[in-house]
Amino acid sequence: MTSLSTASTPLAPGASRLLAQAGAFWFIAAFAGQALFAVYIFFNFGLSALQGNSASWNETLFNGLIKGDALGNALLAAHLFLAFLITLSGPLQLIPAIRNRARGFHRWNGRAYILIALVISAGAILLQAIRPAFGGLPNQILQSINGVVIFACALLAWRAARDRRFASHRRWATRLFLAASGVWFLRVMMIAWAIPTGGAGLGEELDGPAGRAAMLGQTVIPLGVYQIYLWAEASRSVMLKYMTAGLVSVLTLIMIGGILGAAMAMWLPRILG
């Protein structure tokens, strides 16, 4: 029923249905938010590059293009191009209608997605290592953890598909999607936190306690909540299913607040120009 669901015969149908609906609610919100992020990447970086104005990248980036740093600049350009592709192609893999009815597309898009995930995570770790660090060494480590997790999930999703272990493949592919959405989650979490607190503890370069928590949370929170979702889905406990459906719904509402804030503060001004 939902894009996250892996169970074939649901236990406790009413509670299972509610859990699946909470998963679908989350996915629809994330889909819309990521589509907007992809449009932002295209307008802010792709369009300006096509118009021969890559210099404008430096208006939004911490390091951006650096004179004389051919390797870093090439890695950055490749990173932004792959970021656009992966943000666009990821959510399509989780839509059940596409997965079931357009199997050829699902297979090819999935292969491309895994390949891009391997390349973008390895390239990004290198890019980050050779450039001045946003938020110092701790943030460099926390962002690299996200890169390593993307790489590992991509390998595990690919291995499970190759061995035709499809239930396991779907779980690892969903984890890959969540980890690869880390930078998107980071922005959404930052804004969701800043709305009620005025940005307390975020720090200029996400180097305050809340900033560092968000840097770690971009990887750990989505994967942790998904694990709880999987346990609840497989469990016979009606209570656990209801509580997890409640947790996912509340987090989705917070996420929607973060998406709307990020759209207004960061993405739409750049798209509309």
Ligand code: HEM
């Ligand atoms: C698939 C996952 C990823 C996506 C979709 C992605 C996307 C982006 C985007 C859109 C930007 C431009 C910043 C902005 O305008 O918001 C960016 C910059 C950057 N990203 Fe990623 N990123 C991903 C993973 C990573 C990872 C894992 C690392 C590090 C290990 C990383 C390191 C960087 C660096 C160093 C920059 C350039 C910052 C600068 O020059 O100021 N990214 N990324």
